[in-house]
Amino acid sequence: MNASTDTPTRRVALVQVASPSDESREARIERVEQVLRRHPDVDLFVLPELWSAGYFSFERYEELAETLDGPTVAMARRVARDLGASIHLGSIVEHGSDGALHNTAVLIDGTGRIAQTYRKIHVFGYQSLESELLTPGTSLSVVAGPLGPTAGTTCYDLRFPGLWQELSARGAEAVIVPAAWPAARREHWCLLTQARAVEHQLWVLACNACGSQGDPDAPVQLGGFSRVVDPSGRVVAECGDGEEVLVVDLDPARVAEVRAEFPVIADRLSTADYAALGSDPGEGTAVHAAAT
Numbered sequence: 001m002n003a004s005t006d007t008p009t010r011r012v013a014l015v016q017v018a019s020p021s022d023e024s025r026e027a028r029i030e031r032v033e034q035v036l037r038r039h040p041d042v043d044l045f046v047l048p049e050l051w052s053a054g055y056f057s058f059e060r061y062e063e064l065a066e067t068l069d070g071p072t073v074a075m076a077r078r079v080a081r082d083l084g085a086s087i088h089l090g091s092i093v094e095h096g097s098d099g100a101l102h103n104t105a106v107l108i109d110g111t112g113r114i115a116q117t118y119r120k121i122h123v124f125g126y127q128s129l130e131s132e133l134l135t136p137g138t139s140l141s142v143v144a145g146p147l148g149p150t151a152g153t154t155c156y157d158l159r160f161p162g163l164w165q166e167l168s169a170r171g172a173e174a175v176i177v178p179a180a181w182p183a184a185r186r187e188h189w190c191l192l193t194q195a196r197a198v199e200h201q202l203w204v205l206a207c208n209a210c211g212s213q214g215d216p217d218a219p220v221q222l223g224g225f226s227r228v229v230d231p232s233g234r235v236v237a238e239c240g241d242g243e244e245v246l247v248v249d250l251d252p253a254r255v256a257e258v259r260a261e262f263p264v265i266a267d268r269l270s271t272a273d274y275a276a277l278g279s280d281p282g283e284g285t286a287v288h289a290a291a292t
Ligand SMILES: NC(=O)CCC(=O)C(=O)O
Pocket: 049, 055, 124, 154, 155, 156, 157, 159, 179, 180, 181, 182, 185, 188
């Protein structure tokens, strides 16, 4: 309980797991279920992107694709119901009813109901086959969650501030970011998770994968460093580079406090307003025509 506001704090756990290629999906789901059940007092669990299939196991996407009734979602719904906790299960390779495969994040509430699905919009194509194999999503949502209005974005989406501005404009106060972000670009991960929190004065709950994945002859090292960033941009808690459950108590009222103290969001224009601004090159040469 927060003494100054009387709002209950919320216990969040980022479950940073590895997806080694010699572990079956079934064994991994069972292992993660045991990990979750060891934390009966958590309000919201967050898992990484495509942890059950393994993000870099591109050659197995088709085989491991599942529907929203599949084994990963079923396990998370069962645990959520038993523990009365919300679970953001990271994402699955979803076999959609449209016949396409998607990278779909799923948030389950404490009754075991699917509260939100989000199909990753920016599928990744740099040293990755994701953009060839998976179809991008076309919608966003903000739903009620333990920390207030909650949205999901997935990994590479961190790089696209316009998407985050839209989520913020739709009222998000917490954004959950499951990821399979390689160690090679960990600096970007740290920079962007803090930047998005500062820009929009919201919680960023960013859960990355760890360990190595993919082709054993050319494995990719995942970055770990899952982190909780508060609405002022401060890193409240952070994992190392191995498997870990990071448990932290958060005060949902912190968003309102930060926004009242430094009301930057109130000064922000919409993306349409920015696009409509005039062009005044002064003595220079305009390289872009103003919108009419
Ligand atoms: N899984 C991803 O989307 C990886 C994104 C990434 O590595 C990057 O943006 O850098």
